[in-house]
Amino acid sequence: MGYFDMIAKTLFGFEDLLVEELKELGAKDIVKLNRAVAFSGNKRTMYLANYHLRTAIKILKPIDQFKVRNENDLYRKIQEIDWEDYLNNDKTFAIDATTHGDLFTHSKYVALKAKDAIVDQFRENTGERPSIDTEEPDLRLSIHIADNLCTLSLDSTGHSMGKRGYKRKQVFAPLSEVLAAGLVKLSAWDLKTDFIDPMCGSGTIPIEAALIAYNIAPGKFRHFTFQYWDDFDDELYEKIKKEATEKEKISGPKIYCWDKDKKANEITHENAVRAGVRDYIEIKRQDFLDSQEYDSPAHIVFNPPYGERLEEDEDMNELYGELGTHLKHKYNGSDAWILSANMRALKFVGLRPSRKIKLFNGPLECRFAKFELYKGSKKGKHMDKNKPS
Ligand SMILES: C[S@@+](CC[C@H](N)C(=O)[O-])C[C@H]1O[C@@H](n2cnc3c(N)ncnc32)[C@H](O)[C@@H]1O
Numbered sequence: 001m002g003y004f005d006m007i008a009k010t011l012f013g014f015e016d017l018l019v020e021e022l023k024e025l026g027a028k029d030i031v032k033l034n035r036a037v038a039f040s041g042n043k044r045t046m047y048l049a050n051y052h053l054r055t056a057i058k059i060l061k062p063i064d065q066f067k068v069r070n071e072n073d074l075y076r077k078i079q080e081i082d083w084e085d086y087l088n089n090d091k092t093f094a095i096d097a098t099t100h101g102d103l104f105t106h107s108k109y110v111a112l113k114a115k116d117a118i119v120d121q122f123r124e125n126t127g128e129r130p131s132i133d134t135e136e137p138d139l140r141l142s143i144h145i146a147d148n149l150c151t152l153s154l155d156s157t158g159h160s161m162g163k164r165g166y167k168r169k170q171v172f173a174p175l176s177e178v179l180a181a182g183l184v185k186l187s188a189w190d191l192k193t194d195f196i197d198p199m200c201g202s203g204t205i206p207i208e209a210a211l212i213a214y215n216i217a218p219g220k221f222r223h224f225t226f227q228y229w230d231d232f233d234d235e236l237y238e239k240i241k242k243e244a245t246e247k248e249k250i251s252g253p254k255i256y257c258w259d260k261d262k263k264a265n266e267i268t269h270e271n272a273v274r275a276g277v278r279d280y281i282e283i284k285r286q287d288f289l290d291s292q293e294y295d296s297p298a299h300i301v302f303n304p305p306y307g308e309r310l311e312e313d314e315d316m317n318e319l320y321g322e323l324g325t326h327l328k329h330k331y332n333g334s335d336a337w338i339l340s341a342n343m344r345a346l347k348f349v350g351l352r353p354s355r356k357i358k359l360f361n362g363p364l365e366c367r368f369a370k371f372e373l374y375k376g377s378k379k380g381k382h383m384d385k386n387k388p389s
Pocket residue numbers: 171172173174175176198199200201202203204205258259260261264286287288289302303304305306
C-alpha cells in the first residue's frame with residue numbers, strides 16, 4: 001500500500017493531544033502545526049485516523065501545492081490538474097476554502113473560482129459537468145491558502161469529526177464532541193477515579209469520557225467521505241471496525257451526569273443510548289449546589305453557563321462564587337476543571353487555579369481552569385460579589 005502525506009486539523013490548544021493520538025495509531029513523520037498536525041501513512045492509516053482520533057476535526061489528503069498571485073492564477077493552476085482522476089459527470093462535489101494573509105481575503109470567492117475551474121474543464125472535455133452537493137458530496141475538496149501558498153486536498157472526512165453522530169438532540173449550547181473529548185484528555189483523568197459532570201446539558205463531556213474509558217471508537221456512529229472514493233477498500237475498513245469492537249471494554253469507572261434541568265436529563269439519556277454508553281453512566285436530576293458531600297475524591301469536568309447578556313453578569317458572578325464554595329466544602333480531595341468563556345465570573349470561584357489553559361468554544365475564547373480542592377483552598381476574604389479575587 002502506498003504511503004502519502006496527510007493533515008489532521010484540530011482545535012486551538014489540542015495539537016499536542018493530537019500528536020500523541022497519532023503516535024498511538026502508528027502514523028509516521030508527525031509534525032505539529034498550528035491547529036493541525038501533519039503526518040504520513042497509507043490507506044489503512046487514513047481510515048484509522050478518521051475512525052479513532054478523538055481530537056481531530058478532519059483528515060485531509062493533499063494532492064497539490066503551488067504558489068498563486070490572484071484568483072485568475074488560482075483558476076489556471078486548478079485547471080492544470082486532470083480532474084478525471086478524481087471526478088466524473090455522475091459524481092457530485094463540494095469545495096471548502098480557508099484563507100490566511102492579505103493576498104486572498106474572500107474564502108467564498110476562492111471556492112467559487114476553484115469550482116468554476118473544475119466545472120469548465122469537464123464542460124470543455126465532455127460537454128457536461130459534475131454537480132455540486134454541499135451536504136453529502138461524493139468528493140469534498142479543501143483549499144487552504146496561506147499568503148501565496150495554496151494547498152489543495154481531498155477531504156477524507158466530510159462533515160466535522162466534532163459531529164460523531166450520536167447527538168441528534170441537544171439543549172443549552174452543547175460543546176462539540178471534539179472539544180469535549182479534548183477537555184477530558186487535557187484534564188488527565190486516570191480513567192479510574194469517579195468522573196462527574198455536574199452541569200452536563202446534553203451530556204457531551206460525560207459521553208466522551210465514557211467513550212474514552214471504555215475504549216469505544218468515536219467514528220463508529222457515522223460514515224466518512226472516503227467511503228465514496230473509487231479506491232475505497234471495503235474489506236480493509238470492515239477489518240478496522242471489527243478490530244476496534246474487539247478492543248472495547250465492558251467494565252470501567254463510574255461516570256455521573258447531573259443537571260438541574262429535566263429536559264437535559266432526557267436528552268443525555270437519548271444521546272448516551274445512541275452512543276452505546278447508557279449502561280456506563282448514571283444520569284440524575286440535581287441542582288449541583290444542593291449536592292451532598294462526596295465521600296471519595298472525584299474527577300470533575302464541566303462547563304457552567306457563561307451568561308450571554310450583560311444583565312446576567314451579576315448572576316453569573318454569584319453562581320460561580322457559589323460553585324467555588326460548594327466545591328471546596330463538599331468535594332474535598334477532588335480535582336475540578338471548569339471551562340468558561342466568562343473570565344470575570346471565573347475569578348469569582350474564589351479558588352486559585354493550579355492550571356489555566358486557553359481554548360476556544362467556537363468563536364468564544366475560554367479558559368479551562370483546574371482547581372485542586374483541599375481544606376483551606378478557598379481564598380475566602382474576597383468573596384464579596386463585586387470584588388473578584
Ligand atoms: C453550558 S450548559 C452545558 C453544556 C454541556 N457541556 C453540553 O455539551 O451539552 C450548562 C448546563 O448547566 C446546567 N445548570 C445550570 N445551573 C445548574 C445547577 N445549579 N445545577 C445543575 N445544573 C445546572 C444548565 O441546565 C445547562 O444544562
